[in-house]
Amino acid sequence: MPLTPESDPPVSSRVAISLGASFLGYATHTGFLAKLHELGLRPVAVGGSSAGAIAAGLHASGLPPEKSREIVTSWAFRQSFVQQTPWLTQYIRCTFAESKPGLFKPEAAVTFLESIFGDLKIEDLSPRFMAAVSDLTTHQTHFLTQGSLARAMVASCCVPTIFQPLQHAGMDCFDGGVAHETPIDPWLEDPEIDTLILHRVMHPRDDAPTVVPFNLVRLTAEAHACASEQLLQYRLKLAKMHGKKVVVLTTRHERPALLSGTEKQMHAFYEAGARTAEQYLQSA
Secondary structure, eight states: OOOOTTTTSOOOOOOOEEEOTTTTTTTHHHHHHHHHHHHTOSSSSEEEEEHHHHHHHHHTTTOOHHHHHHHHTHHHHHHTTTTOOOOHHHHHHHTTTTOOOOOOOOOHHHHHHHHHOSSSSGGGGGSSEEEEEETTTTTEEEOOOOOBHHHHHHHHHOOOOOOOOOEEETEEEEEGGGGGGSGGGTTTOOTOEEEEEEEEOOOOOOOOOSTHHHHHHHHHHHHHHHHHHHHHHHHHHHHHHHOOEEEEEEOOOOOOOTTTHHHHHHHHHHHHHHHHHHHHHHHO
C-alpha cells in the first residue's frame, strides 16, 4: 500500500540518518531527506560529511523543504564556494606562503548560509546535527555538535587542495569525508538511537582521463574510494556489534557538472534522492 504523509512511519523514530560525502551530492541528499519527512519519518539525529553535511544542516535548521530545494538546486549556492577567492593573489600566496594551500576560499559559502538562517547554533537544533571534519595537522577526525551551524556545514566540505581549510572550533577544518564518508561513530553508543540509515550518492564509472593532471586526480580519487569502502565495512560491523540496525541506501545518477550543470539537472538529482527514500519506506 502506498504511504501517505498521514501514515505511521514504518521505521522507529529512534533513527539517525547519515548522508555521505559526494561531489555536489547535496541536492540528492536533500531530496532523500525531504521525502522521508513528507512520508512521516522523523529522525532524532542527522549528520554527514561534505555534501552530506550540507543537506543534513539544511534539514536540521528547520527550513521548509521547498526552501531547501531552492538552495541546493541554485547556481548561487555553488558559486558561493568560490565567490570570495582573490584569484591572482590566492595562487601566489598558495604557491609561496601557504602550508595548507587550496585553490578556493570557502568563506562566502558561510555568508550565504547565514543570510538564510542566521547564526543558528548546532546545540539548539532538533533533530540533532553532526558534521564530520578532518584536522590534517593532528591526523584526527572530529564530529561537530556545537557552535555555528553554517560554519560546520562548510567546514565539512573543504576538500584538501581544492579549498583552503576553514577556521572553526579552534582548528583548520578539512573535508570530513577524508576518513568518514558516512559518519556514524558518535551514534554507536547513543541509547536514543536504534537504527542507522546511511544514504550514499554514487555515479557510474566514466572513461578514465589520460592527460595529466586529470588522470592523477582520478587515480587519487579511486584510492580514496577504496579506503572509504573498506572503512565503511568495518564501521557497519561495529554498528551491529553495538546492537544497531543498519540500513545502507544508494542513489545512482550521472556525475554532476561543476560549471555546466543546470538547475534542471540539480532538480533531477533531487528527485532521484526522493525516489530512493520512497522506495525504501514502501519496502520497509
